[in-house]
Amino acid sequence: MKALLNDLYLYELVLLLLGVFLFLILSAGLVYYIIKKEEIKKLLLFFPIPILMIGYPSVKEITISSDKIAFSKYQEEYINNPEDTIAKQNLEKLTEKLEERxxxxxxxxxxxxxxxxxxxxxxxxxxxxxxxxxxxxxxxxENPSTTEDPSVNxxxxxxxxxxxxxxxxxxxxxxxxxxxxxxxxxxxxxxxxxxxxxxxxxxxxxxxxxxxxxxxxxxxxx
Known part of the structure; x- marks a missing residue:
């Protein structure tokens, strides 16, 4: 999960965190409204906002992960067969797409x-x-000044x-x-x-x- 989050731009991370925060606030408000037996329809109208805020970065994460798998696949195919023009073209496209991230x-x-x-x-x-x-x-x-024996990690x-x-x-x-x-x-x-x-x-x-x-x-x- 951490590796995937590292692939997101700062604004995407901010959007994700704000979306989670807003969703939690709305969820707490929903529980409060239910306990107080108040009308919840108006509150429910706001839920699509955090869902969209969370959904956009999440879709990006999945897309990037998929692109990385395809990138490794086409890179390996091209290495094994440098005459494979299709693998080369796909590798070029994915390299250009992933280098910014x-x-x-x-x-x-x-x-x-x-x-x-x-x-x-x-x-x-x-x-x-x-x-x-x-x-x-x-x-x-990182802190190198430790006198303890290094762990396996x-x-x-x-x-x-x-x-x-x-x-x-x-x-x-x-x-x-x-x-x-x-x-x-x-x-x-x-x-x-x-x-x-x-x-x-x-x-x-x-x-x-x-x-x-x-x-x-x-x-x-x-």
Whole structure:
């Protein structure tokens, strides 16, 4: 639930909270009217307002969640088959749709990865840098001055943070490789450079696609 709320804009969160608050007030008023045996019809007329206020952000949450699932699906399909033009088109649409709502380092990394796969290396680097920056700020905002042994959750969180930073740096390296020109490097040197680059297991297939694209670019320019 918290992850979903993070995807909402501030005004959507405010609308949701105000809607809940207003609904609670109206519910309390309804109970009061019933106890006092007073007319409740006029009060009932106000209930659609908080329902709409709560409903709009809730629908947005569901839509964003659905888009994220589709985004992961088409990204995986394109990685497994770069010749799949339909998967590529759908990935482009969903990347453009979700990038404005990508706030967490995890989501930003996925946008960076998609940008790289789609050939937009400049924005891929920008989003990778953004993920590193936000992850660093999030780490600094936490309290590291504890003398107790780290819990299992702490260990998992530390591992996840390291993974995000590592993937972001690897995506930047892959972007640089994809941008290499024939006057900077030859085919054999490019092959060697890519093969030397170690990447997270989640980026192995992405690395292969970048390798193929980079080699194709060299052949075209030669």
């Amino acid at each position: 990508a706030h967490s380092p995890e989501d930003i990394i996925q946008i960076s990865k998609a940008k790289l796969l789609l050939g937009n290396t400049k924005e891929a680097v920008q989003y990778a840098n953004k993920a590193i920056k936000i992850e660093k700020e999030r780490t600094n905002s 702490d260990a998992v969180n530390s591992s996840q943070k390291l993974k995000i930073t590592t993937q972001a740096k690897q995506l930047k390296q892959l972007a640089r490789i994809q941008n290499m020109k024939s006057n900077d490097i030859d085919t054999n040197a490019l092959n060697a450079k890519i093969n030397e680059l170690k990447v997270d297991k989640e980026l192995v297939k992405t690395k292969e696609i970048i390798k193929r694209k980079a080699l194709e670019n060299l052949k075209v320019k030669n």
